Amino acid sequence: MARILEDLSRTFSEYLLIPRLTRRQHVMRNVSLVTPIAKHKVGETSRLNLNIPVVSASMQAVSGPDMGIALARQGGIAYVFCSQSIESQAAMIAKIKSHKAGFVRSDSNVRPSATLQELLDMMKKTGHSTVPVTADGSSTGQFMGIITDKDFWEFEDDLASQVQGYMTPREKVIHGLVGITLKEANHLLYKHKKEALPILEADGRLNSLVFKKDYVDHINNPLELLDSRKRLVAAAGVNTHDYQERVPALVEAGVDVISFDSSDGFSEFQRDAALWAREQYGDGLVIGGGNVVSAEGFRYLVEEAKLDFVKVGIGGGSICITREQKGIGRGQASALMEVVEERNRYAKEKGVYIPICSDGGLANDTQLIIAMAMGADFVMMGRYFAMTDESPTPKISIKGRIYKPYWGEGSNRARNWQRYVDDKSATGLHFEEGVDGYVPVVGSVNEVLQVTLEKLRATMNNLGSNTLTEFTQNAVLTLVSEQSIEEGGTSNIIQVDSKFDDDK
Numbered sequence: 001m002a003r004i005l006e007d008l009s010r011t012f013s014e015y016l017l018i019p020r021l022t023r024r025q026h027v028m029r030n031v032s033l034v035t036p037i038a039k040h041k042v043g044e045t046s047r048l049n050l051n052i053p054v055v056s057a058s059m060q061a062v063s064g065p066d067m068g069i070a071l072a073r074q075g076g077i078a079y080v081f082c083s084q085s086i087e088s089q090a091a092m093i094a095k096i097k098s099h100k101a102g103f104v105r106s107d108s109n110v111r112p113s114a115t116l117q118e119l120l121d122m123m124k125k126t127g128h129s130t131v132p133v134t135a136d137g138s139s140t141g142q143f144m145g146i147i148t149d150k151d152f153w154e155f156e157d158d159l160a161s162q163v164q165g166y167m168t169p170r171e172k173v174i175h176g177l178v179g180i181t182l183k184e185a186n187h188l189l190y191k192h193k194k195e196a197l198p199i200l201e202a203d204g205r206l207n208s209l210v211f212k213k214d215y216v217d218h219i220n221n222p223l224e225l226l227d228s229r230k231r232l233v234a235a236a237g238v239n240t241h242d243y244q245e246r247v248p249a250l251v252e253a254g255v256d257v258i259s260f261d262s263s264d265g266f267s268e269f270q271r272d273a274a275l276w277a278r279e280q281y282g283d284g285l286v287i288g289g290g291n292v293v294s295a296e297g298f299r300y301l302v303e304e305a306k307l308d309f310v311k312v313g314i315g316g317g318s319i320c321i322t323r324e325q326k327g328i329g330r331g332q333a334s335a336l337m338e339v340v341e342e343r344n345r346y347a348k349e350k351g352v353y354i355p356i357c358s359d360g361g362l363a364n365d366t367q368l369i370i371a372m373a374m375g376a377d378f379v380m381m382g383r384y385f386a387m388t389d390e391s392p393t394p395k396i397s398i399k400g401r402i403y404k405p406y407w408g409e410g411s412n413r414a415r416n417w418q419r420y421v422d423d424k425s426a427t428g429l430h431f432e433e434g435v436d437g438y439v440p441v442v443g444s445v446n447e448v449l450q451v452t453l454e455k456l457r458a459t460m461n462n463l464g465s466n467t468l469t470e471f472t473q474n475a476v477l478t479l480v481s482e483q484s485i486e487e488g489g490t491s492n493i494i495q496v497d498s499k500f501d502d503d504k
């Protein structure tokens, strides 16, 4: 006979946190949001940490290369969507990895005999104003000099003349040699007040460039998530169908983290795919997966599939109709709490900590805060990031307001059947699990995250904590009645911005 769980299926909005003693050291500037993403021994550090506990969903309307760059620069990661060809997904990963802080391979170069007109055309096309001059015009050719848009006047100089008459020749160019550290390179830039520093091989060929603007950028983004070679950390969604071709292509492009993207990951298909990836890449790749909503599903993915992290959530996503269509799912708070409890039990038993991601259904910042308090190590969001400038969709004006399209991976628009059907011989589904819609535009990733994370830091302080581990340990939650939810809003006043209520 079917078993019925005693607990109701609960959502985040049914809970509130009770403040704990805030000591003098509990101030926002002392808060660290660093959180693990790969499994590790209890008491040791993870081989990869995020600097903020936020990642974006593997969805066509959310995570392209611009999102990957924007989020990694804030300290999180974007899961570049897998419902596209292997080549284009790998190219997106390569774009994130080559976005640079540090040593950049020069992608705009000219020969000394090129004309100023040719140079100008290249500058306009690439947007680069500093161009190395190499003997053969390649990025690794013999270095001859450097030319910038300040070395000639577009409307005064004869654009048919050759670059070599205008460039700063090699002997006058301040440069570094391969082996120099980024710190030393930045120091040379500072000392000589230069914008760019060419780095040369011992035999005089061009190796790379270091830019002042990257240094300034890094100072402005102190939480930037970088790999050991100072490149942004990149992540990708993968599926259980073509992983044997897709994962190697992504690894070749430089991916650091993959996550099996499935609406129901409690399956032998996911286990086999994850074990295959682990066998190929060992601990060199962070491998996550899901989604599950039970202790049983969590145990399976950890013990059988050997995943680094597990995602929790079925049916809670803003564009998701899985619960209506198939009758599977669970309230996100109940699912998360059960899996966290099982994770903690597993950590005690085996001495290994498995990070947990709460995926989908976060309708506002408060719910993100409650999810973190309940023990999520990080959260995955789709709608939240679909609304930002960096999502890969165009802005559309509807009745005078600006929106962006946002659609589920299980919608007919995305046609990502591989997320919902593991059987490789299946050709598709005759029902949808997601909808297609619009969300308002809210600004840049940087702007929205600043506000959300400020609220999280403030709440952590209210609970007497400066780290996410302390936050979860200190968290005391209370279930709220419908009346107290109403009480939590404003009461008996006419709000100044009440005209916006229609939009809620």
Ligand code: IMP
Pocket (backbone or CB within 6 Å): 057, 058, 059, 263, 313, 315, 316, 317, 318, 319, 320, 321, 322, 359, 360, 361, 362, 380, 381, 382, 383, 384, 407, 408, 409, 410, 411, 433, 434, 435
């Ligand atoms: P959101 O943050 O509430 O918009 O939820 C995003 C999450 O919904 C994703 O990370 C996926 O786990 C899930 N998801 C994406 N597309 C679909 C769909 O079409 N149906 C059901 N769930 C989806």
